[in-house]
Amino acid sequence: MAGLLLLLVALAGAPAQAQVLDDSTKVIYGPKTTRLLHEADILRDSTEGAILDTSLTRWTQARFWYHDTTFQQDLGAVVTASRPLLYQPNIQLGARFGRNAFDKYARNAADIPYYDSRSPYSFFRVVQSGEGEQVFEISYSRSLKKNFSVGIAYERFASNKILAASGRAGLVEHSNLLLFGRYQTENERYHLLFNIGNARHKASEQGGIRPLAGDQPRDLFNYERQSVYLTKAQNTEDRDQLHLLQTYRLLGRGLTLYHVFDVHRQYNSYRDENIPYDGSALLFYPTTLVNTTNTLDRAEFRQVENTLGVLGRTDRVEYRLYARHRGYGLTSQRASATSTVDKPDLDERVLKNSDNQLFVGGTAAFNYRKIYAVEVAGEYKFLDESWMRATVRTGPLSGEILLSSYSPTLTQQEFYGNHYQWPDTGLVRNERASGRFSNTTALHFTARLRQRLPGFSDHHFEASGSLVNLSNLVYYGTDGRPTQSTGVDNQLLILFARHQVRFGRIAFDNQATYTQGGDVAGIRIPKLVGFSRVYYQSYIFRKALFSQVGVETYFQSRYRAFNYSPSTQQFYQQDLFTIRNYAIADVFFVADIKSVSVFLKFAYINQGIYRDGYFTTPYYTGYPRRFQLGVKWNFFN
Template identity: 35%
Template sequence: MNCIKRIAAAIIIWAATANLAQAQIIDDSTKAIYGSATTLIIREADIFKGNLTPVRIDTALTNLQSIRHWYYDSSLYQDLGNIGTASQPLFWRMPTVLGARLGRNAFDRYAVNTATVEFYDTKSPHTFLNYVQGGLGESIFRTKHTRNIGPNWNVGIGYERLGSERQFGQVDPSDNALVSHYGLQAFTHYFSKNDRYRIMAIYAHTSHDHIESGGVQPKPGQSPKELLSLTGQPVWLSTAVTDEKRTSIRATQWYKLIGPGLQLYHTVDAFDQANKFTDVDLKGKKDSIVFYPRALLDTALTQDNALYWQVENTFGLMGSTKYFVYRAYAKRRDGEYRLRARGANYVPTRGINDSLTGVYIGGTNRTIKDNFIGGEAQFRLRNDIYVTTNAEFMLGEGDYLINAQARYKFLTVRQTRASYSPTLTQQLVQSNHFAWNNDFENITSNQTAAVLESQIRNHFLSGQVQFTNLRNYVYYQDSLNGDWAQPAQVSGNTDLLQVSFRHRMQLKFFVLDNTVFYNAVGGNEVIRMPEWYVLSKAYVQTPMFKSAIFVQAGVEMNWHSSYFADGYMPVTQQFHLQNSFNVTRYPTLDLFLNTDIKNLNIFLKLSHVNNVVNSWEPGYYTTPNYIANPFSFLFGLKWNFYD
């Protein structure tokens, strides 16, 4: 981990000095020309909506210090208490993908979503650097370089690293790594001079290694709260590791037949994900296996592999006018889901090159051949007055998604009905610790939502009410009936009420930004969310030194009510119900200072500062048996170069 820090620091220094040296060659008049106003972005979704006008890159200072804005998904998540750990959305979401889905999403927020990435149009070469370093070993490094080959062709590359270190358990100072992640991207955007043909393409690869501990292990009669104030707490697992690799290639092409009103398009989306779980010492110092519910194939070690790959081809017609946008398509998905588990009768054999290989038993495959048709239409009088409908149907199966949405100025209403298949992981697993082959029915969902937004002078108000009725919901069980962390389906209804309200007020230099979430579950209570969640920020912002810099300084608080948060099973990378560990209410306070100096944004942050107050509780849990990071000092920067 120290080596990674040194490499990241060296790259930052090299990039900065290289760009500064380049900048010295360029005269002051050229410097004034290039900047964020000449570095524009556009997304695939913009093209589908008929919007071909790129927008400026985001250089805003707000939320620079917020940890959830360091990832590709800035939503609220439940994690294992540290950067890069397994996580799931804190509030329930409706799936938007029909048909086959792998269902191993614990590391989604750290991986690039190739369907939503930004493509660039730059007047000068653009380099972006993002670096975060924390006192507990937290580190994030991202860099991206993009430039236009010509006025209508842009290319770019990106690289990222993310890491964290263990903060509880028997930690070896020489090897205390918890998470090691890296990612690579290459992307291009080209359109013909007459604008009849356009292509957006991206390649992305990520690797995510996660040391699994199973959480802290209380002694008999010891409460979880007692473990918060101890050091070197015992953990359930000491030799378990999860390794996940993802590769994605996506390219969308458009061709105008008769202007923007009639276009052909094609999207190819190839994706593979490999998950490997290994534990080379199941018993540890015990006479029998610990933590795991059982050992089906080998009582000494576990080596489980799950591989999923798919190739989607979408062919469609689309068009846009001043007031109307439409799209119709047919989609084909081919793929395979493969499971392999090393068993007790794993037999070493010698191959052609006299090297040891192995015979795996207990493997199984499932072939995927899904076909869909779908479409979307929008009547748009203005950006804040429109009606949108979209639908997708899986041919020969019961999966479908129908959505209608209308907006009139400050009010948006939406109605969604869906029937979707359980994930492949919920249907089929074969490992050393779990084995199931389920024939679940489709899950049906009816959702009604309304959003109200308004700006009244210096007050911004936003409220949302969302009601969802679920039937035949599939979840991962608790340990009450002996099927711990295994999927089950309920036949009755599960009702979800999700409400949020945000108020942002600015009085001269002072800003107060509060968001409150309320959640209620009725019927079959197989979905767990905190009933209340409060996110609050108070800060002052002002220019300083004759407007040479812009500063934000304040405090941020996160608080949720007590609830039986889902536990985590590392073997299958799934969160599951549990009814014995109450994750209690606890506020976290962060002090921050954000600074904008021309093209450089810097933040300083005292994270979980209330942890250093002796009269306060010694810490808190984010997930049963997983302790959140204690107090930490973090430093970060975002640096844009335009030459």
Template identity: 50%
Template sequence: MRPACKSPRWRQVWPICPYFTSRLPSGSWPMGRPGWPPCLVPTFRFPPLADFPLLFFRTSSLRLSLLLLAGLLGLGLLRPRAGHAQILDDSTRNRYGARTTFILKERDLLQGDTVGRMVDSTLTRLPQQRYWTHDTTFQQTLGYFGAASRPLLWEANRQLGARLGRTVFDQYARGPEDVNYYDTKSPYTFFRFFQGNPYEQVFELGYARSLKKRFNVGFNYERFGANKAIAVSNTKTGQVEHNNFVFFARYQSLNNRYHAMGHFATARHTLAEQGGIRPLASDTLADGRIDLSLLFDYQREVVNLTNAKNRDSRDRVRLLHSYQLLGRGLTAYHLFNFSRQLNRYTDEQPAPSGVRNPFYPINRLSSAATDDRAEFRQFENTVGVMGQSQLVNYRLYGRYRTYSLETRSAYGAPPVVREALPTVDGPSQLFAGGTAAFQYRQFAIETAGEVKPSTEQLEYWLSGRARLGFLSGEVLLTSAAPTLTEQQFSGNHFAWNTDFKNVNVQQLRVRAARQLGRHFVEAVGTVANVSNYIYYSVDPISQTDQIHMDGPRQASGNADKFQISSLMGHYRGSVGHLFFETQATVTLGAGSDNPALRIPAVVGEARVYYQGYLFKKALFGQVGVQGYYQSRWKAYDYSPSTQQFFVQDHFTIRSVPVADVFLNADIKTVGVFLKMSYINQFLPQNGYFAAPYYAALPRRLQFGLRWQFFN
């Protein structure tokens, strides 16, 4: 009998076990090699996040090779001394590998899972750039790797209380839910290097080892970046640089009653803002309209900003530990979290030659320099209890939060940085929440929620889910206060002070998923009623060629309440060695007639590839083509000095089909890929826009290497 996959009971149904890495005789789908079996019991596995991208090396290839070699040699010094080293014979090599290395995350421990899941050694997502970062959802970007981004599709907010509201660089920073903790039987090293010539670079190095069986420690370092493709004479000129370091540790007691996992994380993200392409007189038609097809000369174009930079700095200390009081039926836990986020925007020439740059609507505080800073600090302590049995699972908790926000800007000439707004030392905030679930055979029901009591406006999110076989449904109710940035802002170019109501959402989601032999079919329908939605709007009096943001607005009047609906279809299957996968989402109610929310009517991707063994099964390979498509829409514009995307009506992005061809290979623990991105460039035009006047990268060759060491 084939083994079933082990995972916590209280997770959404998934028809297969996509990360099962053991080779067994039976056939399988999907991302693994032939011979990896499906699970007997359908279980959900959280998809691997991009797992750690990203690098920015501007050094020569020789220096890079020497640095990587030095790093690997340094790791060797961390191994046990020769007298205590493990003997690596044939049995050892067969014993240690992906099947003996498990990943755990915070959500696993909070769901009573102390086993985790095997490391991902599959190939399918390796060349997909959407999985190179820590947020794998579809995103609207500014066209280059490492740029500001926002979610492309609708998703209701479940964050309550004080939030900074500067989220455009979130997908590059490793959140607490993205940190991996390990259970390793041998030292484990993870190495990744990607290069998109000449624009994108990715480097990641991770190491974990067990100490005395109960204690596991490790670190992860990632560095990534991008070079300029627009308005530059040398494509080796850097535009984005990101550094992220995480030190993590996990402990479990001898009797397995006490568990602890904690980490320290720091991230630094710096990029040169260009403000988009500035059309010239030669790009203008006789009727005054701009010929957008003339704006794809890339290096020869002119941009709005040449001395502006955005910096996003984040630090976090986090500890989660639990103790079983009465077996698995009653466990107490405590979660401590400290986080800091600093956003800084600078421009050394907001008024070159004494004349204000028309990209900015005004220079409020200084014409000599722009230096706007916002620093948000937050302390949280969460205490709760949880438990589970064969039929019931529950968790109850209370959270205590304190926070502060400092806003500073440069004033006068010469510029002097001082306080722009009074420091916000917010009142302490209390939250209460929990989950409760019941499952019997094919029927399951789960409720969850969180409440922030308040004398002014009650904040909450409440959800209820039910599942019967392949059908499931969820009802979600949310009411969340505006972010701190939406409430108040002061900088050199913008300022506002608002008094907004809570944003309310009532949402219904229905899902049907079925595994039919080697084919999997899924459909998800969503209907959401939204009221008091907060968005950033365009200044109605700004010029056509220099559109300015006006500030945050709350939907009112006829737009106070609106409804959006979406249908997502997903299929994957195989015929022999030929594999197919496609996913598409159709959204209604968020088109150009909605003044507050914009989503393309159709967003989809598809992939077809052939996979099999070569050289007597010494090499496993995949070769195929993948494509992405989004329909015409009025994409969000971007304000770099506030780090906010805003709704606009002056620029329509045409339908965008983008095709790539790729070749993947796996040799034992080494995975490599070679991909030609945007192979359909010049069909029909020689480029496309990701945002108004932000051209996406041209055709380029990408290659990458992933190497995992298990001893």
């Protein structure tokens, strides 16, 4: 504890150099002079931006360390394959690769932050735990001229094995390098945003715990002493993207022309150098189609998009209309029967799929102060897919209807590997699968209430209710292969509530999502998912340090979670393993010292009180009790 106090005292003095001062030692540049812009702001013809978020509320919560903040089902360790735990509507039309297991950790080029600062701005953040969790990011941006700024960012996420671990064996490593910039003319008539990014992801796949004869799920919390199915399997994913947005005002803010150019490449490779057997019996995999000793499956998806449109904005009306062209190509390969670990040899037979697609869409909104608002939006792909959304808001109440019809992903339509291949009618070189599945249609009705309540400080209440009807859902069945619930309608009732309130220095933030109908073919959702945060905040050290100390609790009810297939990178349905309900409690201390934020966290402090552990995916256990440390430091010079 003495060492910790010395660290905090040192940090309290250091940030004074991280802000630009004038001769009277008055701070000129800081969080309030650095504006944050996104592509969505420019597409609303707004350049005001927002101030930096320096609050402590999200800093200790692990789901806000990455680029997807939704609750996720993963493989028990950070940076492992994951999928949204709660229902998420789909409005992505047309050709989609369908390899999304690592989306949580990859940046979305349309959501990149751009900085408008009168001085150079940089920051770094790092999170480390005793179990090998690591999050690191460093970013630097500066203005080269009054209306031109560039920046560079690098991030690395990593974790060590917690199952069958020998020492500090690495499990997953993700890195991302990003170059970004923005330019605008003096009269703000022309705007340009651009970013270039590449992401590299390497994950050792273990296949989950291999139980011994007679083992029950409660017997499988020995972590590093457990046995696993796969010992030399690895998934590799590379993503490269170039993204550019241009806008030009033709008639002030009432009529602006815009263009979006996007080039995207995603490469996935799965390799297992030691296919597991028990004697002559094949383990883990359903079969080996070509090579009985080692697997090497590869797929590469390339996409080029051009979007051209017009937009406009007044005090009460906003609109945007566009047309988009997409050209794409998918190539799949697998190792030949004679391929070995030392001499890999890809099958000469290559499965290719390429096409061009055209979309039109737009949005229109009318706002009357803060009293009343109407918005309609939609997109149509020629000639067979579409989505449409209409929203009405009056005061704190709003209602929404969303109707969508979309095709299955390219991976759901065809796959070419050593352990799986679909469709079964063996396609030849350059041939493609089509018409296997009909479109999935979804209808959503949602009502929301957002209200600031009187009586206490920071008193907010939010609630929503949704009715969802899904028809012809395409999903991965119990054999790991895609299937469709043809002629079957699935209904979901989703209720959400969140309450925030502060009594003096004590604050509460509680939220819960209830889902009815989440245990049917193709859908696996816990009935109740909740998160609670209770903390005490105050200044200490003569107001030199602002701190919060409290408890975070996550709760999830029992459900039959999806299993995971590493060779296809897909979560698929299983009916034999039920993940019991569990709660995870974390105790934290977080402090803000001028430009520095530090947190200390004792995670899963309740381990052993009710159970010795929990499962996140069948035969994948979550982290045991551990200590976490995080530091974030902003610089404004």
